[in-house]
Amino acid sequence: MGMGGVPPPTTPALWRSMIEHTREWLSPISSLTLRLVENVPISYSFIADIVNTHGSTLTHIAMLDCGVGVDSVRAIATRCPELERLAVHIPAKDVVRNRHRKTLQTLTDVSDAHTTHGMHRTLTRDNVKTIMKMVPKLTKLTSDGRVWTCDKRADWGDAGFKLKLQKRKNMCPSYWFLPPWA
Numbered sequence: 001m002g003m004g005g006v007p008p009p010t011t012p013a014l015w016r017s018m019i020e021h022t023r024e025w026l027s028p029i030s031s032l033t034l035r036l037v038e039n040v041p042i043s044y045s046f047i048a049d050i051v052n053t054h055g056s057t058l059t060h061i062a063m064l065d066c067g068v069g070v071d072s073v074r075a076i077a078t079r080c081p082e083l084e085r086l087a088v089h090i091p092a093k094d095v096v097r098n099r100h101r102k103t104l105q106t107l108t109d110v111s112d113a114h115t116t117h118g119m120h121r122t123l124t125r126d127n128v129k130t131i132m133k134m135v136p137k138l139t140k141l142t143s144d145g146r147v148w149t150c151d152k153r154a155d156w157g158d159a160g161f162k163l164k165l166q167k168r169k170n171m172c173p174s175y176w177f178l179p180p181w182a
Contacts, residue, residue, distance in 0.1 A: 041067035055079035062087035
């Protein structure tokens with residue numbers, strides 16, 4: 001097993017080359033979506049390259065069909081101060097561990113119960129409420145096809161905290177080139 005419980009990584013060479021070129025050209029990236037045909041573990045060193053090069057400008061990150069270790073998610077959370085949206089497969093307990101991320105507004109769990117190996121737990125209302133309370137600006141959490149939204153007021157204790165489960169939308173085709181929150 002590799003770092004964070006992810007099997008040994010196999011990051012595509014093209015991705016490394018693209019990140020290297022953006023570094024050379026001094027081209028900052030604000031949004032990054034990576035998707036593979038099959039679920040492949042992504043190395044911590046590749047994630048470190050991304051956040052070291054573009055962490056200060058990244059606001060949206062989506063890693064679809066990629067195995068991302070807990071250490072990689074922690075690196076994203078700590079080195080991307082402007083991060084607003086994160087879409088990765090990550091267990092809820094690890095989200096709570098990364099609660100120090102102060103700018104995160106939307107979290108999307110892109111795991112699929114049919115393709116994710118091991119135990120898959122659906123988030124309960126209490127789980128979502130705990131996560132929403134621990135991540136200060138988080139107002140939208142999507143998991144298992146359910147969209148949870150939260151209204152937090154300035155004086156948000158339990159009285160100023162309203163959690164809602166949105167009705168499921170009609171399933172329409174999703175395209176690999178669009179971020180999951182589009």
